[in-house]
Amino acid sequence: MNLPSPNPLLLDLAVLAIGLIALLMEAFEDEKKKTFTGWMSVFGIGMIFVFSLFAHPMSYDGVYQFATFYMADATALFFKRIALGSTLLVLIMSLEYRGTLARYIPGVGEGGQSEFFILPVFACLGMMWMASAADFVMIFVSLELVTISFYVLVSYMRRSAVCLEAGVKYLILGALSTGFFVYGIAWIFGVTGQTNLGSVAQVLRQLAPGAQSGALFGMALIMVGLGFKIAAVPFQLWVPDVYQGAPTPVTALLSVGSKAAGFIVLMRVLGMFASVPSLHGKILAVTAGMAVLTLIYGNFAALPQNNLKRLMAYSSIGHAGYLLVAMASLGDYTVSTVSFYLAAYLLMTLLTFLVMIVVQRATGGDDIACFKGLSQRSPLLAFGMLIAMLSLAGVPFTAGFLGKFMVFRDAILQKQWLLVAVGAVTVGAGFYYYLKVVCAMYWNIATETSAIEATTLTKVTVVVLAFLIVCLGVYPQPILSMLE
């Protein structure tokens, strides 16, 4: 049977439609039915995710006018799936999170929870566009769609001071980095007269070396802007506070979706600059430098953390470091390495956050101490968390290990010895702080022994995610063949 495969562009439009319908329903529906928007978003995004698995890469050259803006190659499609998958899981988490959310937002008359399920849909749309963006203008617009959705989501719990602090920090630093990014685009445009990635590279290649300094400056500014999005050192300062303060599902989306979107843009921009022979060495040296700093800062600052959300913030910085290692070792495998690593990262991070939300609701906190004796209180959740932590640390038979293997294979192939040496040390550090959570769950005896309950949907999701992590750790072929 030959199923009609959906046009990748349709996926984006469908997400847009879901978001708009949900917004209209929120505006015109009865107060009582408003929990419905949550389920509708979950269901809608879930359906689109399933459809996206049947989509095939397409070339729009000569078909549409905007083909210079928008591309739908295998990589773009893969990152659309990542965006859809992470949004879906985050929406499932948000359903678990309702109770906590209700405590921190004012009564029904002043606006309720519905937008909490609608804004991620728009953020998802932004990420999907970003995956397809082939033009600086398009990149900028989609980046802003994501970032502005996050400004609202991060500070969603209006009665929590920590949450508001996080929102302000994210807003100010986010706006600043956007400024850098636009300024960089302006410089590139000023030098080359182009905004399309392909054309910019073409013009740059023909420029005399002396005339490139403007483009170099623009490139540096763009790296600053993107460094903020992917949480690379030295643009990581916002990460711990924002991650800790934001509502947990938002933190999850921030650490997975936003990062994945940042990396696809970085991959495209970096590839573009690296294709210019005179810039090749410079841009890779900058990336390698950022990778070293990010690895060291993320992994070593994570060591003393006692709060799991903060720990995950530093861990997110650390993983950005490994991804930057892959970027700095630009070669034939880079796209598949980065994509696989992000897919693995998505599974293990979202599994962690999902378990965290359930435990947070039951114990009222997200310190590592709250996980004491989880193996007795809920063996299933503890086991899911165990798999997630092992994968994050990079133990074989998990997707996380395979991702790290691919990163270091690329680094060795490109003879990036410094990155390999630093990576070896940081992997050891990672073992310590991830196993700290395992240690709390399994070694320590619970102070309270009441069982922790979770909804069936959550339990099923935990099992599926853990299963996928182990499966991809042994059999990565499905992901790799998606990228061909």
Add this chain to the structure above:
Amino acid sequence: MLNLLIAIPIVAAIAVLLGAPARRTALLASALNFILTLLVLFGYNQAKGGYQFQSSVSLVPEWHLAFYLGVDGLGILMLLLTVVVAVAAIWVAPPPEKIERAPNLYYASLLFIAAGATGAFASLDLFFFYAFHELALIPTFLLIGIWGTGDRAGAAWKITIYLALGSFVLLVGLTGLYTSIPADSRTFDIVRLQEMARTGAIHAPPWVYLCTMLGFGVLVSLFPFHTWAPQAYASAPTPATMLHAGVLKKFGLYGLLRVALPLMPQAAHSWNTLLLALLAGNILYVGLVTISQKRLDSMLGYSSVMHMGYIFLGLASMNLIGVTGAALLMFAHGLSIAALFAIAGNIRQKTGTLEFSQLGGLATPLPFLGFAFGLAAFAAIGLPGFGNFAAELMVFFGAFKNGGPGLAFSDFQIVTVVALWGVVISAVYMLRAYRAVFMGETPARWAGLSDCCRCSSENSCCIRPAIALLLALLLVAGFQPQLFVNLVRPAILPAVTHAVLSK
């Protein structure tokens, strides 16, 4: 067949985690594995040689990554060691009612360790060879952390971080090896790689061998990376120690023998001096440290580190007799150290202490343990009649043969002489321990102890069958080493011939 060998413990572990009766399931699984391994042993066609019982499932065709299993004589010997020690360790484990917390997790962890070791020895794919060894890492972390004694937290962190770092260095080395092959013929297939090495298609830079040597070295507690071992072995629950000291530690040596030596013989020659210096540290320095120990468990831990020096010496000699001796010593040492730790654990259970100053005269109330400890200690020292003697003798012959012409001693011969003194050192600490624990006046508080016990809820299980199994195999290896030598020699011969040629 080999697939089953790996699947049985994993399935059993999952069943135990889901609530199956822990001890019965675990014993059944390990007994089944024992029988399967015997079938493999007797089904292996020695006349034909080579890798048999092969099965392969391609996973990533583009990388030539496959779940590829198969064994030769050496693999079978290691599998035999694994299943024997696993049966003994699970037998020795306390009955579930006696385990304070989560008994099912305890047994499942043991099964996972056994599965990891089995998988590592049966894999012919570099990737899974490495991955299976790591499978044991986390169960060990849990076993020591939850049920350990003494400074269990410190010991668990130390062994985990040490082994994680060591394996990562190893991973870098193996990846370096993988990437040093031309892009179109890159493969994880060990058999293919060995063929390529023989035809000279692999040109790994020297650092690759150094990384694998040090990586494997950390896993085997090569001096000066040995400090994790005694501490972890002293704290870990007895069955975990038996499996780790007896079986898992041999993985690093097996890796050197299976991967590093045959694939990079030139590099092996050039790093040999460093290896000799480090292994002399194992024998002499750690040997002297062992003498000064004041507790039975840490003494055994250090002694196991020390004996790794002999095996390294055999591997470094790179001739047929030396390497065969090393393989045999891996087997014999695994059995003897597992027996010693089992007895020590039983004594701790009975008396609550392993301090030499507290113990004494235990041979009177505990004649069987005294007798068995004596036998195992003699084996560990290397007295004739036990596998260790035959193996150590071969190692010494092999290493001494590497002398140059003329009167001056080569570095190999100097280290061999040092190693011979190591035998005296082992005799000193083993016999001193034996005297301190079993000889002399029996203090009144130990007089009431009794040797045997039925498997009941008040008492721990009788460890006699487990010890008897281990010692019996040791004696077989001692009186008929030819059986095992014939098994492993064909597996070692090609690698050694190649190594000598490429000198």
